[in-house]
Each structure stands twice: as structure tokens, then as C-alpha cells.
Ligand code: SF4
């Protein structure tokens with residue numbers, strides 16, 4: 001049987017999804033593999049402290065590269081590129097890899113055949129052992145592109161290892177937002193847990209992630225974190241969820257001891273107590289529905 005993948009995401013950062021993912025990793029009672037798919041700001045490792053066993057470069061998509069020694073500065077490539085990825089510098093064409101989409105058109109129009117496509121290192125993929133099982137994570141290089149590809153690679157390795165180990169569960173800490181990395185973290189998963197906290201933008205953030213889940217035909221459930229920092233907004237979120245038919249899986253209160261536990265390097269399962277246990281049970285029920 002293929003492993004069941006739960007991805008914890010949120011419409012914006014700072015909702016506490018990483019702490020909740022770490023708690024779920026500690027609470028699961030079956031063999032599991034963890035993955036941090038937030039490759040721009042990977043934080044799950046700060047809480048789960050993986051002992052590194054593997055590290056490999058991530059190269060991403062191939063982009064155009066000009067052999068400056070052979071370039072005659074005719075400007076054909078620059079005129080062709082619709083992405084503004086080529087500039088002339090000291091009479092030679094230079095490609096900005098951050099803008100190149102790898103279409104290959106400039107290779108075709110260059111009369112000197114002095115452009116080829118090359119892969120540049122865009123980040124690092126890592127594996128480590130945590131107290132709860134293996135964990136895959138990655139870090140995108142500053143300004144690095146192809147974050148969706150790197151997210152897909154992290155998930156692919158986690159899935160491969162879970163299948164090899166016959167681990168029935170994969171827990172993924174997803175990236176915030178609804179862009180390419182979030183889409184890459186959710187595509188083909190089993191369940192999305194959408195973490196929201198009662199802030200002013202909570203409902204619009206939530207609605208955008210739910211739209212994404214629906215586009216991907218992905219089952220989801222809502223987890224309200226720190227619900228008691230604004231009981232009124234929490235009530236509003238619950239009312240909208242009821243009206244829209246969005247399942248609310250649980251609500252966890254704010255507790256200063258949670259932040260203290262995390263800064264002490266502990267996973268705050270005890271501090272979150274019964275509401276966390278109820279949330280986890282609801283997630284498992286929703287996952288098996
Ligand atoms: S490969 Fe395409 S996007 Fe990249 S520089 Fe050449 S024409 Fe522009």
C-alpha cells in the first residue's frame with residue numbers, strides 16, 4: 001500500500017504550522033517519514049533536529065549560457081528573448097539565469113552557435129534522521145529559481161523512502177501561500193491541513209488555499225491555531241467554515257509555554273495538551289474518510 005501523505009499548509013507564514021507539523025510527527029503511532037517542503041525558509045529541522053546523513057546539490061532547470069570568447073555581439077539573441085534574460089555587456093551577450101526560462105530560442109538564432117544550456121546549482125537537498133524517523137529537507141540558494149522543482153524533489157525522496165520502509169505515513173511541512181511551491185507541495189497529496197490563526201486576513205488567506213485545494217481535487221480540513229488570541233474572529237472563521245462546508249478539524253489555544261518549549265528545543269506536545277490530541281485524531285479520521 002502506498003504511504004498516505006498529509007501536508008500542513010497555510011495561506012501566509014507565521015501561523016504555527018511548522019510547530020504543529022513537528023507535534024504531529026511526535027504523536028503519530030506508525031512508522032513515518034517527514035519532509036520540509038518550505039524550501040525558501042525551512043524550519044522543521046530547527047524543531048526536529050535531524051542528524052544529517054546525506055546532502056546533495058540541486059541543479060534545477062538548464063538555462064542559456066553564452067561563450068563570451070566566441071560571441072560577436074550581433075544582438076540577435078537579445079532581440080529574440082521575450083523574457084528579457086539577455087543583456088549586452090562590453091559588446092558581449094550575457095544571460096541572467098534568474099530570468100531565463102530555458103526555452104532554447106536564443107540557441108537557434110545565434111549565428112555563431114556560441115550559446116548552450118547549462119545547469120547551475122540552485123540549492124541543496126538533505127536527508128537526516130530524527131527521533132521519529134527520516135526527514136527530507138532542502139534549502140534554495142538565495143535568489144535561486146525552481147523552488148517548485150525542489151519541493152517536488154523533497155516530496156519524491158520522502159515518498160520513495162516511505163515506500164521502501166513500508167512506512168504508511170508521510171508528514172509534510174508545506175510552504176505558505178498559494179504560489180508555485182505551495183502548489184508543488186500539495187499536488188497528489190492525500191490530505192491538506194490548513195492552519196489558520198484568527199487574524200484580520202485569516203479568512204481571505206484561507207479561502208485562497210481552499211481554492212487551490214479544490215483546483216487540485218485535494219481533501220482538506222481547517223486547523224485553527226492560537227484560537228483564543230481573538231475568540232470573536234475564531235467564531236467568525238467557524239461560522240464561515242460551517243456555511244461553506246469547510247471541515248474544521250480542531251482548535252488549539254495560545255500558551256506562552258509553547259514558545260518557551262520550542263526555544264528550549266522541545267516539541268510542545270504536552271504544552272498543547274488535549275486540544276492538540278483531539279486535532280490529531282480528527283486529522284486521522286479525515287484522512288481515512
Ligand atoms: S533560453 Fe529562452 S529565455 Fe533563456 S535566454 Fe534564451 S531565449 Fe531567453
Ligand code: SF4
Nearest residue numbers: 071072074075077110
Ligand atoms: S546571437 Fe550569439 S553572437 Fe550574437 S550576441 Fe547573441 S550570443 Fe553573441
